[in-house]
Amino acid sequence: MGNYAIVFKSLSFQGLNRCSITEKQCVILTSALKSNPSHLRELDLSWNKLENTGVKHLCDVLKDLHCKLERLSLRGCYMTEEGCSALTSALNSNPSHLRELNLSWNNLGDSGVKNLSDLLMNLQFKLEELDLIYCRITEEQCVILTSALKSNPSHLRELHLSGNKLGDSGVKHLCDVLKDSHCKLERLSLSSCDMTDEGCSVLTSALKSNLSHLRELNLSWNKLGDSGVKNLSDLLMNPQFKLEKLDLSYCSITEKQSVILTKALKSNPSHLRELNLSRNELGNTGVKHLCDVLKDSHCKLERLSLQNCGITDVSPLTQSLTNSKVLQFLKELELRENMIGDSKQLCDILRDSNCVLRID
Incomplete structure (x- = not known):
């Protein structure tokens, strides 16, 4: 244990993800951290089988008033609602x-989501990034979670619910947070959330009412439909919407829908830095219209x-890259x-360019 304490005294970051740490080893590790908690700022224990017992021992560190941890990652640690409730209780005390x-x-369950929501409502809790990807959150749990976010929205900058x-229904409740004037979210991930054109339309409407902050939007693996693509396109045309990264892969976007989308991008092209339209049936027609965006100065x-967009002819793409900056x-x-x-x-x-072409 003494050796652990010496190491942690000099480190502000400790990445121990995928280290096959067991519950028993976690007890030893957290005992060391507890003996010297004041220096550590980042702790990543992701993809270790800590389970609820290991997480509970970690909580003894987190609720120590000398603990000043700023970043904590417990992805894939076999935590259930029991562990999540203990964790949020510890964080609530500090x-x-x-x-x-x-x-x-992790499978947070009803009580885990409820206790996490109570923590998010604490005005002293100034969380900037929250990652809850693949946590089996349901529509009903999303209502509880978003109600909490709505009560304290001003600090959060990144939210990942993919x-x-x-x-x-869940997306609609999230929109109550997004359209709050105090919300300053910069990155939002809603990949594979069972969203349809109805949810996409409500989402884009909410973003229109508070559009100056968002920089990254991930809607991949959702079926946006005609009205969803149309409303998203209207949002992209707004010059106050300064999106830098847009992921629409696996969204069942058709050639016709891609024409609408690329026309919107053409009207406001200067901010976008990354665009992912992979695995949509754009075809040659859709790509040809996209080339109008690329040719814009x-x-x-x-x-x-x-990737996998039904493209057979790259000559329009070649020409646009030749005749543009x-x-x-x-x-x-x-x-x-x-x-x-x-x-x-x-x-x-x-x-002869700095561009990497991935074609094989």
Whole structure:
């Protein structure tokens, strides 16, 4: 234990993810941390089988008033609602320092979500990033969670809820947070949340009412539909909406919908840095319209992903890269899993640039 204490005295960060740490080993580790908690600022114990017992021992460190931990990651630690409740209780007793909390890939359950929500309502708890990816959060639990976020929205900058079955109902409740003028969220991930065009339309409407902060939006693996794409496009056209990263992969976007979307991007192209449209059936027509965005002198796109988009002809793409300034900025072009014929000219153009072409 003494050796642990010496190590932790000199470190402000300790990454121990995927170290096969068991419950028993976690007891030894947390005893060392408890003996000298004041220096540690970041602790990553992700993907270790701590279970509730290990998490409870960690709580003895967290509720120590000398503990000033700012970032805590417990992804995939086999935690259930019992462990989550103990964790949130510990953080509630010493709430002022933590800024990032990652509980992804744990089954929090009803009481876990309820206790986490109570913590989020604490005005002394000034969390900036919350990761709850694949936590089996239901629509009903989302209502409780978003009610808590609504009561204390001003600090949060990143919210990741991907892989939870929120549905349109859960997304609608989240929108009450997003349209609050005190909300300053910069990154929002709602990938694979069972959202349809109804939820997407409500979401974009909420963002329209408070649009100056968001920089990254991930809606991948949701079926946005015609009205969802249309309303998202209206949002993208707003010059006050300064989105830098947009992920719409696996959204069942058609050629027709892609035309609407790319017209919107063309009207406000200067902020976007990353665009992922992979695994949508854009086809040659959709890509041709996207090329109008690339040819715009204001376009500063750095990463473009078009994997498995039904592309057979890259000549419009080649021409747009030849006749624009976009290669000054473009660093990565993803075209894998398309039945592309002759790509020699495209390869020749990119050979002397800083852009990596992924085509094989």
